[in-house]
Amino acid sequence: MLKGLGGFGDMAKMMKAAQDMQAKLAEMQEALANTVVIGESGAGLVKARCTAKGVITGLDIDPSILVPSEKEVVEDLIIAAIKDAQARAAEREKQETRKLAETLGLPADFKLPF
Template identity: 45%
Template sequence: MKNLTGLMKQAQEIQARMGEMQERVAALEVEGTSGAGLVTVTLRGKGELKGVKIDPSLMVADEVEILEDLLVAAHADAKARLDDKLQEEMKSVTGGMPLPPGFSL
C-alpha cells in the first residue's frame, strides 16, 4: 500500500510541475532566422506567430519568391528551436523519463 501512496504522491508532483511548465511554455518566445539574418520570425511557446522582421534589401519586386522561401525557412528554424525548448522543459518536469507514445503538451 505504501508503494501506491508513493506513486500517487509522485503523480501529483508531476501534475503540479506540468502546470508550471505550461505557464513557462506560454511565456516562451523563440526566434528563427534565414538568409544570414535577413529574415527573422518570432514564435510564442504554443506555436503562434508573434512577429516577422524583413531586411529592407529584400523588398525587390523581382525577388518575391526568394523572400517567400526565406520566410518559410525562418519559420522552420523557429519551429525547430521551439520544439527543442519544449523538449528541454518536458525533461525538467519528467526528470528525463520518456513520455508515453501519443503524449503531447
C-alpha cells in the same frame, strides 16, 4: 494519516505524487507558452518569433529584400525563418521536458503526457 489501511496509504502517496507531477507539467507548459524563440534565414534578413510551444508571434523582414522581382526569394526566406523558429521551439520544449523528467526522478527519455 492512513495507517492501518494497508496498501491504501501507498495509494495516497502515489496520488499525491501524480498531482505534484501534473502541477509541474502545467507550470512548464505555461513557461513554454511565455518563452520566445527566434528563427532566422538569409543571414538574419528574415526573423520569425514564436513561443516555445511553436506559435508564431511575429515576423521581421529587412526592407532591403522587399523588391517586387524577388517575391519568390522573400517567400522562401519567410518560410525558412518560420521553420527555423518552430524547430528551435521544439528543441526548447524537448530540453525543458527532459529537465522536468530528471527533476521528477524519471529517465531523461521518459515521454511525459502532453
